[in-house]
Amino acid sequence: MDPGLLGQYLLNGLVLGVIYAMVAVGFTLFFGVLDVIKFSHGDVVMAGAFVGLAAYAGLEHLGLHSPLLALALIVTAATAAMALFGAAAARYLVLPLRGAPPLNTLLATLMLGLALREAVRLFYPNGSNPKPFPRLLPVEAIDIGNFTLRYDSAIIVLGGLAAIFALHIFITRSRLGLAIRAVAQDAETARVMGIDFRAVVLATFALGSALAALAGVANGLYYSEVNFSMGLLLGVIGFSCAVVGGLGSVLGAILGGFLFAALQTAGAVWFAVPAYKDVFAFAAVILVMAWKPTGLISETPAERV
Amino acid sequence: MSTDAQLALEDVVVGYDQADVLTGVSMRAARGEITCLLGANGAGKTTLIRAVLGLTPARRGRLLFEGRDITRLPTHEIVRLGIACIPEGRRVFPRMTVEENLRAGAYVERNSAAIARRLTEVMDVFPQLRSRVRQLAGTMSGGEQAMLSIGRGLMGAPRLLIVDEPSLGLSPLYVKENFAVIRRINETGVSVLLVEQNVRQTLAIAHRGYVLAQGRIAAAGDAATLQQAPQVRDAYFGQAH
Numbered sequence: 451m452d453p454g455l456l457g458q459y460l461l462n463g464l465v466l467g468v469i470y471a472m473v474a475v476g477f478t479l480f481f482g483v484l485d486v487i488k489f490s491h492g493d494v495v496m497a498g499a500f501v502g503l504a505a506y507a508g509l510e511h512l513g514l515h516s517p518l519l520a521l522a523l524i525v526t527a528a529t530a531a532m533a534l535f536g537a538a539a540a541r542y543l544v545l546p547l548r549g550a551p552p553l554n555t556l557l558a559t560l561m562l563g564l565a566l567r568e569a570v571r572l573f574y575p576n577g578s579n580p581k582p583f584p585r586l587l588p589v590e591a592i593d594i595g596n597f598t599l600r601y602d603s604a605i606i607v608l609g610g611l612a613a614i615f616a617l618h619i620f621i622t623r624s625r626l627g628l629a630i631r632a633v634a635q636d637a638e639t640a641r642v643m644g645i646d647f648r649a650v651v652l653a654t655f656a657l658g659s660a661l662a663a664l665a666g667v668a669n670g671l672y673y674s675e676v677n678f679s680m681g682l683l684l685g686v687i688g689f690s691c692a693v694v695g696g697l698g699s700v701l702g703a704i705l706g707g708f709l710f711a712a713l714q715t716a717g718a719v720w721f722a723v724p725a726y727k728d729v730f731a732f733a734a735v736i737l738v739m740a741w742k743p744t745g746l747i748s749e750t751p752a753e754r755v
Numbered sequence: 756m757s758t759d760a761q762l763a764l765e766d767v768v769v770g771y772d773q774a775d776v777l778t779g780v781s782m783r784a785a786r787g788e789i790t791c792l793l794g795a796n797g798a799g800k801t802t803l804i805r806a807v808l809g810l811t812p813a814r815r816g817r818l819l820f821e822g823r824d825i826t827r828l829p830t831h832e833i834v835r836l837g838i839a840c841i842p843e844g845r846r847v848f849p850r851m852t853v854e855e856n857l858r859a860g861a862y863v864e865r866n867s868a869a870i871a872r873r874l875t876e877v878m879d880v881f882p883q884l885r886s887r888v889r890q891l892a893g894t895m896s897g898g899e900q901a902m903l904s905i906g907r908g909l910m911g912a913p914r915l916l917i918v919d920e921p922s923l924g925l926s927p928l929y930v931k932e933n934f935a936v937i938r939r940i941n942e943t944g945v946s947v948l949l950v951e952q953n954v955r956q957t958l959a960i961a962h963r964g965y966v967l968a969q970g971r972i973a974a975a976g977d978a979a980t981l982q983q984a985p986q987v988r989d990a991y992f993g994q995a996h
Contacts (some may be wrong), residue, residue, distance in 0.1 A: 625862070632848055632859050643807055644863035644911065646836035685845040 451719075454596025462681035464708075465603050465672055468610030471495050472665035472709025473688030474695065475617065476658030481692070482634035483654045486544055486555045490563030491662055492685015494532050496517040498663025499583070499676040500570050502528040506584050517586045524586070528663040536659025537652045545651060563681070571678040580677040583670035606668050613664055614704055619658070621700060629655050634698065662688075683728075696745025705746055710735065757785040757825060760819070761915050761946040762807065764839075767816035769806045770797075776802040778970045781815070784915065789937070791957045792982075794967035795991050800950045803967065804919055807948075808840060809833045811922030820915070835863050839913035843920040845904040849893025854902055856892050870910075877899060877906040880936065885945040898929040905936060917948045922956070923941055934960055954991070958982050966990045 473495055488755070505527035509520055543562060546556045571577045587602035595676045632640035633650045641647050652737045670676045680686040695702025710731055717730030738746070762784040767778040777801045784790040794800050805811040807818060809830040818826045825833050834840075837861070848856050857877060861870045878885040881902045887895070892903055901921070908916055918937060922930040930953070938960045941947045951957040958964065958978045966974040966986050974986035981987055 471841060519886070555960045590759045625865075628851075628855060628859055628861065631855075632862075635850055636846055638810060639848070641810065641830040642834060642840045642842060643859050643907075645859075646829075646831045652931060 452596055454594065457594075457597040459715050459719060460740050461597075461607070463683040463711045465610075465711075466612070466670075466714060467708035467711035468607050468690050469665050469668050469684075469707075470710050471608060471614055471704045471741070472661045472668070473684055474703035474707045475660050475700055477637045477689050477692035478695070478697055478700055479630070479654050480544075482698045483630060483637075483651055484540075484544060484548070486552065486721055487559070487689070488539070488655075489556060489560040489596065489685065489689075490539065490566060490690060491559075491658070492681035492683075493563035493566040494535065494659050494662045494681070495666040495669070495684050495688075496676070496678060496681030497535070497566055497570060497661075497666070498528040498532045499666035499670045499680070500574055500581075500678075501531040502661070502667045502670065503581060503583060503676060504574075518576070519582055520584065521586045524584075524667055525664065528667050529660040530741070532663035532666075533656040533660040536655040536657075536662075539659075540655035540702065541648075543646065544655070563685070567678055567681060574678070577678055580675050583674050583676050585674055587671055602671065606672055617661065618700060618704075620657075625648070626653060631692065663673075688697055690732065694735055694745055696737050698748040699745065699747040702745050702747035709738075709746075721739035740752075760784065762948065763785045763819040764807075765817040765819070767803075767818060768814045769802050769805060769811055770814055771811065775814070776970055777806065780967070780970070780972055782965050782972060782975070784948045785812060785963070786946055787941075787944060788962040789960055790943050791951060791961035791964035791978075792967060793951060793954055793957065793987060793990065794973075795952070795965055798967040798990065799970045800967055801919065804840065804917055804948075804950060807833075807917065808878045831863075834911070837912075837914040838917065839911040839915075839970060840910040840917040841904050841908040841919065841921065843923060845897070845900045845982075847892040847900045847903050847907070848897075849891065851892055852889050853892060853895075853903055854888040855874075856907050857884075857910050860907030861912075863911060869912075873910050877909050879941070880909070881906050898925060901925055901929060901933060905933070905940075911939065913945060915946045915948065917950070919950045920949055920952065921949075922951060922953045930956065932955070951959055952991075954987060 459645035463751045464554055473491065474666045476491050480486055496552030506520055509523055533618060539562060544555060547558060587605050589602065591600045604754060625643060629645045629650045632645055637647060687710060691706030694709060697727050711733045713731035714727045717727035718724055721727065721730065760783040761921055764780055764782050767777055767780045780803060781818065791798055792803065802811060806813045809828055813826055817824060820836055820838060844908045848859060857874055858870065861873055884902060884906060892900060897976055917969055921933045921937065934956050937947060937949065949957060949961060962976045964981050965972050968990040972979065973990055974984045976984065
């Protein structure tokens, strides 16, 4: 294959991978601390993008047209709103269902996602149609042979990687990160260490949801368009990435994100019909799961006596 | 008993679902002493610890730590008052390093200088841990995990240390070493509540103790008295009458 074209695919794959990884990390964090699958997560990605869009509309209304200011506002509004939403969902929906069978939590969060999706469709102005997302990143590009390096793609990749790296440092180095890992590995012993279990759960849901909002904004910036149902596929993809990587492992979720993006990109290259790329990627995910049922990075503890 | 009580239970009732496991337990752990709680499997020893730590809150009765009512406090607030627990089965965090486990033990301490000082102190007690600070706790042997679990308990600089079944699943050599360590910890001024099945070795280091049988206190007294008490034997081998 032409090296320029190969580079192009690689860059597209990286953009998708970074977005998927940001979604998958949420699934893996929630499963880590509470052993739950929160199926509204994909719709949180979508809602984050719409909050960003609303914030942008507000800014336009005020007559301010600085792209940098708009970008900062969109990111801040989307992450803050979704962090609050995530913490509230944990506090009022997931935690109260802790004693109930896991299926109830799954169903309840599925319904929450549906409610969120339909709320955006009904109440966001003209919400049932795709909305243009502002092009706030530089649209210029450098041509290197056949390879076009779009600045916006590069910024999304670097920004997303920075966010994921920051999260990784936070989880492995900070005091709250230590508490999150302690709760994930042994919640009761964590409480005996003086860790406030409920506070850690709320913080984890806030963190994962903020990252999902960032993924939503990145998705909007990349495709220049958002719609109320975009969370459906993104949610399923994010969940698959987390499972393939090994539920509970942050590193696994990141790995899963990039793996899924690579599969999709390879599918797009090999099949003439672009729609086949998802069929190919999900089929490959099924194979990986048959080969490694606990995911690429297994979190099942190695018990020794 | 008029000794200064670090921990006091007053007619405590604890249960799960419909069944009461502890049916009115009153006891005290005196300041600066090793108080032991003996009893066979199923006597309610672990339930009593869970009640003290707020993991299974008491249904009735009162629990006092240094005179303060802790009956309705959540676990993390009880621990903050100065109680640490070395849980049964060690319960180290398997996918954390030795150092991270120790730091988790000092979670309530925010002063990093104090944490660093305690890290050094714990490594002085258990030199074997020093060379393994980067090792994942889950990859260590049972005996090493036991050391780590004790070290983690000390990291909180507790005034009351609860030790649940330290001899369970350990080789006799480690058991002996563990008991020696518990005595040394007590000599530094930490009150200890030691829960054990191993009667002989426990009474050898404890100042006084209680025998729990069928959710009630069957006998109480200083260690020398308990060594002679028939209730101790009965509690383990069933009543003779």
